[in-house]
Amino acid sequence: MSALLEVAGLTKRFGGVTAVDNCSFSVEKGTITALIGPNGSGKTTAFNMITGYLKADAGTMRFNGHDVAKPNPAKLYRSGLSRTFQQARIFPELSVRENLVVASGFSWGDLFGMRVSKSDRAAANEMLEEFRLDALADLRAADLSYGQRKLLEFAAVLMSSPKLVLLDEPTAGVNPVMIDTMERHVRARHAEGVTFLIVEHDMQLVMRLCDPVIVLDNGAPIATGKPADVQSNPLVLDAYLGA
Ligand SMILES: Nc1ncnc2c1ncn2[C@@H]1O[C@H](COP(=O)(O)OP(=O)(O)OP(=O)(O)O)[C@@H](O)[C@H]1O
16 A cells, blocks of 8 residues: 555644644555544644645645645646535525536636536536435525535535545534435545545544544644554553543
8 A cells, every 4th residue: 555645743732831842644546535633632623734725834745756845735636636624515596506506617708608618517417316315406506405515525526536535523423324325435545545544533433434533632642553452552542531
């Protein structure tokens, strides 16, 4: 296996708080890697730096064999690294279908000038079917339920045919049926070769879906390994019980 993403020495301070502290880890190609840790251990801050939403104070990053000196969300998206957010970021005033078309790289001008080609419209329609969102295609995204919005955001990031998808708490606040749906879609895309890095608090889901599991505490990894090994690691137990 080879690393698709490598971060080394990643650091971010907010005033007196070191949210991410000289943090190094890698995500191997073809894995569903989990990034877990107690509340406030730095998971989202790490995601934000890796995806270019937050400037790191220190550290380096490589993605798909290239150094990324200044991570930029749009450039990374185009080069195959995309992400979701804890609170799904979609365009609430666009329809479900339009959200998918925009996510595939169309400018708003193209969208509203109806310059979207038939094949790209077909790709959006396929995604709608795959995610069983076709019945909702013409609804405003704002009118979707919380779980449906998360599903739409996930479908939208897949429109760019990513190599690596970072999911930030994909199942937080969604019902058990939707958790199963999310899991199914992750497995299906993984089987097609997409690599995942997932921040998730649902440990049952992490244990059955992810391998390896990276555990952060105080902004740096304290354990990395197979789910069962990590689960019984005394350092990990301490970090969670002490949290
Ligand atoms: N914008 C910010 N300004 C100040 N402090 C911040 C900011 N963002 C995060 N922090 C602090 O950095 C630390 C790490 O936060 P972060 O959200 O990355 O943790 P997390 O592991 O994602 O937590 P959770 O599981 O609760 O989402 C926390 O102490 C948090 O309070």
